[in-house]
Amino acid sequence: MELLNYAFMQRALLAAVLVGITAPAIGIYLVQRRQALMGDGIGHVAMTGVGLGFLLSWSPVWMATLVSVLGAVLMELIRWYGRTRGDIALAMLFYGGMAGGVMFINLAPTGSNANLTSYLFGSLSTVSQSDVTAICLLAAFVVLVTIGLRRQLFAVSQDEEFARVTGLPVRALNLLTAVTAAVTVTVAMRVVGLLLVSALMVVPVAAAQQLSRSFAATFAVAVAIGVTVTLSGTVTSYYQDVPPGATIVLLTIAAFLLLTALAAPLARRRARVLEHAGGDPAECVIPETGKETGRATVPAGRASRNGTEGIGA
Amino acid sequence: MSDEPATEPVISEPVISLRGVRAELGSRTVLRGIDLSVHRGEVVALLGANGSGKSTAIRSVIGQVPVSDGAIEIFGTPRARFSDWKRVGYVPQRTTAAGGVPATVTEVVASGRLSRARFGILRKADHEAVRRALALVGMADRAKDSVNALSGGQHQRVLIARALACEPELLIMDEPMAGVDLASQEVLAETLRKQVGEGTTVLLVLHELGPLEPLIDRAVVLRDGCVLHDGPPPKAVGQHALPGHDHVHPHAAPGAEPVRTGLLS
Known part of the structure; x- marks a missing residue:
C-alpha cells in the first residue's frame, strides 16, 4: 500500500x-x-x-x-x-x-x-x-x-x-x-x-433497504456501504486519476443495483417461509358449520350468542 | 370564569376538559365553541359526519391544532403547560405505520415508550412493556417483522400497541377502526375492553360505533363544529345505528349553549 x-x-x-x-x-x-x-x-x-x-x-x-x-x-x-x-x-x-x-x-x-x-x-x-x-x-x-x-x-x-x-x-x-x-x-x-x-446520503440507504427489515439493520448496512464506496472510490481515484466524487457516486449506484438484484430472490424465499408459517390465523376465521346444526338442541338465546361469537372470535 | 375561586378537585375531576374551544384551519372555522369533558374511567366517543370537526377537536387536545379561543385542560393542567405525556397514549389517524425506511414492529412500538424513558435509553423494564403492548394487540409473533409486510388491520394494531407502550391512564384515538378488517376489529375491541377494565380513560373519534358499542359510556356528536348531542350513545336499530344517520334532536342555534344531557350521570 x-x-x-x-x-x-x-x-x-x-x-x-x-x-x-x-x-x-x-x-x-x-x-x-x-x-x-x-x-x-x-x-x-x-x-x-x-x-x-x-x-x-x-x-x-x-x-x-x-x-x-x-x-x-x-x-x-x-x-x-x-x-x-x-x-x-x-x-x-x-x-x-x-x-x-x-x-x-x-x-x-x-x-x-x-x-x-x-x-x-x-x-x-x-x-x-x-x-x-x-x-x-x-x-x-x-x-x-x-x-x-x-x-x-x-x-x-x-x-x-x-x-x-x-x-x-x-x-x-x-x-x-x-x-x-x-x-x-x-x-x-x-x-x-x-x-x-x-447521493451519498440517499443511495446507500436505498441500497440497504433492499436487504433489511429493521431500521437498525438499514442504518448499519448503509454505513457499511458508505465506507466501502468512499474508500474504494478514493483508492480508484488515486490509481486511475479520475475525479473522486464521481467515482464514489457511481460505485454507490453500482452497489444499489447489485443489492437490488440480490434482493429479489431473497424476498421470494422470505415469502415462501411466511407461507409455510401459515400467516396470521386471525385474518381468516370461517364460522364453524357444526354450531349451525347444533342449534336445534340448545336453548334459542344461547344458540344465537354462539352464532355471533363464531363470526367474531 | 377565571375570577372564580379554584374549587378543590373532587373525585370526578375531568381528565380532559374543553370549554368554548374554537379553532380555525386556514380561513375555515372548524370548531365553534366546543364544550366537552371526559371523566376518569369514562369511555367517550366523538361522533359526527366528515368535516364536523371531530378529528380537529382531538388534535386540539394534543396540541397539533392551535386553538383561537377557549380553554383546554388535561389532568387539570392547562394544555400549554401540560408536560406529563407519559400518562397519555395517542393513536393518530393513519392508514400505515410505515415511514420512508423499513422498521420492525418492535422498533415502531418502542417509540411509544420514549415518554417514560429518560434520554431515550430503553431499559429492561421498557423492553418488557413493549413486549406486553404487542401481546395485548395479538402481534407478539410479528415483533421482528417489518411493518411494510403487514395488513391494514395489523398496522392499526401496531399503532395502538405504540400508544399502549407507555402504559397510559388516558387513551386518545382518532378513528382506530378505519380500514380495519373484522378480525382485527374484534382484537382491538377486546384490547380496549381490557384497558377500560383496568381503569383507563378513553376518548376516541369513531365513524360508527361498530364492535366498540358495548364499551362506550357516552357519545358526543358534533355537527359543523358544534356539540349536537352529549349523552348516552345513540341507540338505533341495525345499520341505522350510525352517527351519520339523520339525528332528530332538538338543539339550539350554532354558537348558543350546546345541549348537554347525561353529564350528571
Whole structure:
C-alpha cells in the first residue's frame, strides 16, 4: 500500500472514511421523513459559504459550515410557516445560494472558478491539514447526534404528530436534524463535492433497504456501504486519476443495483417461509358449520350468542 | 370564569376538559365553541359526519391544532403547560405505520415508550412493556417483522400497541377502526375492553360505533363544529345505528349553549 506513504493520501482516506460514515448516518433520517433531496439543497446553499470564505480569506470549510447551517435552519422555518408557498421559497434559497457562491468567488482576489470546481465535485489532493481537523470535529458531532439520539430522531422522523404526544421536543429535534445534515454536507464537501454529496446520503440507504427489515439493520448496512464506496472510490481515484466524487457516486449506484438484484430472490424465499408459517390465523376465521346444526338442541338465546361469537372470535 | 375561586378537585375531576374551544384551519372555522369533558374511567366517543370537526377537536387536545379561543385542560393542567405525556397514549389517524425506511414492529412500538424513558435509553423494564403492548394487540409473533409486510388491520394494531407502550391512564384515538378488517376489529375491541377494565380513560373519534358499542359510556356528536348531542350513545336499530344517520334532536342555534344531557350521570 504505497499510497499510504503520501501525507495527502492519508488525509484523503481519513476524510473518505468519515464521509462514508456520516453521510448515510444522517441521510437515513432524511429518507425516513421523505426529504431525500434536502442534502442537495443544503449543498447549493453551502456554495455561498465557500465563496464568502475565499472573499474574506477565511477557511472555506468553516465558512461553508456556518452558511449551510443557517440555510438549513431557514429551510426548516420555511417548512413550518411557508405552507403553500414553501417550495418556491426553497427554490429561491437553493439557487440564490448557488449564484451567491459563484459571485463571491469571482470577486475574491485569490479565487477563481477552478477553486470552486474542487468544492463542487471533490478533490483529494487539496484536502489540507486544517481541513482534516475541521472534518474530524464535524464528523464527531454528526456521529454523536445520529447514534446518541437515534430513538428520538427515529420517532420524530417516523411520525411527527405522535412524537409530540410522547413529549419529545419535536421542533428542536427537527432543527437538530437540519443542522446535522448541513454539517454533514461540509464534511463531505472536500471528498465528494457539494453537488454530489446528496447521493451519498440517499443511495446507500436505498441500497440497504433492499436487504433489511429493521431500521437498525438499514442504518448499519448503509454505513457499511458508505465506507466501502468512499474508500474504494478514493483508492480508484488515486490509481486511475479520475475525479473522486464521481467515482464514489457511481460505485454507490453500482452497489444499489447489485443489492437490488440480490434482493429479489431473497424476498421470494422470505415469502415462501411466511407461507409455510401459515400467516396470521386471525385474518381468516370461517364460522364453524357444526354450531349451525347444533342449534336445534340448545336453548334459542344461547344458540344465537354462539352464532355471533363464531363470526367474531 | 377565571375570577372564580379554584374549587378543590373532587373525585370526578375531568381528565380532559374543553370549554368554548374554537379553532380555525386556514380561513375555515372548524370548531365553534366546543364544550366537552371526559371523566376518569369514562369511555367517550366523538361522533359526527366528515368535516364536523371531530378529528380537529382531538388534535386540539394534543396540541397539533392551535386553538383561537377557549380553554383546554388535561389532568387539570392547562394544555400549554401540560408536560406529563407519559400518562397519555395517542393513536393518530393513519392508514400505515410505515415511514420512508423499513422498521420492525418492535422498533415502531418502542417509540411509544420514549415518554417514560429518560434520554431515550430503553431499559429492561421498557423492553418488557413493549413486549406486553404487542401481546395485548395479538402481534407478539410479528415483533421482528417489518411493518411494510403487514395488513391494514395489523398496522392499526401496531399503532395502538405504540400508544399502549407507555402504559397510559388516558387513551386518545382518532378513528382506530378505519380500514380495519373484522378480525382485527374484534382484537382491538377486546384490547380496549381490557384497558377500560383496568381503569383507563378513553376518548376516541369513531365513524360508527361498530364492535366498540358495548364499551362506550357516552357519545358526543358534533355537527359543523358544534356539540349536537352529549349523552348516552345513540341507540338505533341495525345499520341505522350510525352517527351519520339523520339525528332528530332538538338543539339550539350554532354558537348558543350546546345541549348537554347525561353529564350528571
